[in-house]
Amino acid sequence: xxxxxxxxxxxxxxxxxxxxxxxxxxxxxxxxxxxxxxxxxxxxxxxxxxxxxxxxxxxxxxxxxxxxxxxxxxxxxxxxxxxxxxxxxxxxxxxxxxxxxxxxxxxxxxxxxxxxxxxxxxxxxxxxxxxxxxxxxxxxxxxxxxxxxxxxxxxxx
Amino acid sequence: xxxxxxxxxxxxxxxxxxxxxxxxxxxxxxxxxxxxxxxxxxxxxxxxxxxxxxxxxxxxxxxxxxxxxxxxxxx
Numbered sequence: 001x002x003x004x005x006x007x008x009x010x011x012x013x014x015x016x017x018x019x020x021x022x023x024x025x026x027x028x029x030x031x032x033x034x035x036x037x038x039x040x041x042x043x044x045x046x047x048x049x050x051x052x053x054x055x056x057x058x059x060x061x062x063x064x065x066x067x068x069x070x071x072x073x074x075x076x077x078x079x080x081x082x083x084x085x086x087x088x089x090x091x092x093x094x095x096x097x098x099x100x101x102x103x104x105x106x107x108x109x110x111x112x113x114x115x116x117x118x119x120x121x122x123x124x125x126x127x128x129x130x131x132x133x134x135x136x137x138x139x140x141x142x143x144x145x146x147x148x149x150x151x152x153x154x155x156x157x
Numbered sequence: 158x159x160x161x162x163x164x165x166x167x168x169x170x171x172x173x174x175x176x177x178x179x180x181x182x183x184x185x186x187x188x189x190x191x192x193x194x195x196x197x198x199x200x201x202x203x204x205x206x207x208x209x210x211x212x213x214x215x216x217x218x219x220x221x222x223x224x225x226x227x228x229x230x231x232x
């Protein structure tokens with residue numbers, strides 16, 4: 001059986017999400033079976049760019065408005081400067097030929113990295129399946145632990 | 158040495174060199190040799206570790222004017 005690696009992406013910060021996806025893509029190149037489990041703010045990485053009409057309560061709607069909608073809208077964990085920081089880092093990454101976060105996500109899916117959205121925190125934040133990108137699996141802590149128990153590398157970001 | 162495939166990752170940043178190398182190696186038969194070109198300064202350590210863990214053989218590597226060349230034999 002192939003080696004396994006897992007990452008819990010708890011953070012919705014751009015820099016941390018980039019780090020998580022670089023490690024995931026590297027692990028896939030190591031022939032590992034790779035799982036990224038998205039929970040809490042990490043779920044925002046998976047949101048579609050466009051607004052999706054859903055049937056939900058006012059509180060959930062408010063959460064949806066306040067949280068970043070997708071990988072292109074995330075802020076930095078440090079030096080965010082009200083959104084200026086992410087623009088600067090994207091410029092620098094382009095200069096160094098580093099893949100952008102949307103490109104890293106696409107590459108991960110192409111390499112067969114399993115992207116799992118935590119259904120419990122989706123409920124808490126009021127996020128619906130139709131608001132998230134395609135190709136995800138939906139599960140809870142037990143499914144994550146099932147993968148992590150076989151994991152050689154298990155990270156919490 | 159007979160090279161069966163050349164993978165040019167010059168100018169690409171981590172993790173692309175090993176992602177590209179893995180894809181190319183998947184297409185080779187056992188015993189065939191891949192040459193990887195990279196300008197990533199971390200790639201010497203990256204390729205040593207990657208080849209060891211994935212149980213292939215690093216036949217050698219050299220540096221020429223900032224370009225690293227790696228010769229990997231598929232086991």
